[in-house]
Amino acid sequence: xxxxxxxxxxxxxxxxxxxxxxxxxxxxxxxxxxxxxxxxxxxxxxxxxxxxxxxxxxxxxxxxxxxxxxxxxxxxxxxxxxxxxxxxxxxxxxxxxxxxxxxxxxxxxxxxxxxxxxxxxxxxxx
Numbered sequence: 001x002x003x004x005x006x007x008x009x010x011x012x013x014x015x016x017x018x019x020x021x022x023x024x025x026x027x028x029x030x031x032x033x034x035x036x037x038x039x040x041x042x043x044x045x046x047x048x049x050x051x052x053x054x055x056x057x058x059x060x061x062x063x064x065x066x067x068x069x070x071x072x073x074x075x076x077x078x079x080x081x082x083x084x085x086x087x088x089x090x091x092x093x094x095x096x097x098x099x100x101x102x103x104x105x106x107x108x109x110x111x112x113x114x115x116x117x118x119x120x121x122x123x124x125x126x
Contacts, residue, residue: 008026009024009025009026009027011024016036016044016065016066017067019036020037021034021037030047030049031048034046040080042070042073042080043080044063044070044078045060047059060077079118080119081119082121087113089114090104090114091104102116105118
């Protein structure tokens, strides 16, 4: 399925294993972004033209179309990190004398870590 927006962009759908993606491409420049819409709105690929050479360049580390690597996602590549982008120890914080508990989604032994990590959008359908 492809939609042409005005005469400048096209939006198409494809998949990487079980993950549906949307690709928005600039028809004038060839630049594009690929988003895994069913997995937290993760940006899987971004290709932009170099302002110095004019040649298209991939500007993000990707999973190279590997669905297993997408599921594992070492390094949180391409994730939208909202509403926080780092670790909150034990998922607990205090703000104006009120203590809040966030879901803990990082629990490792080597190194030992128990944290709320990188927000709430990971793995959500967009």
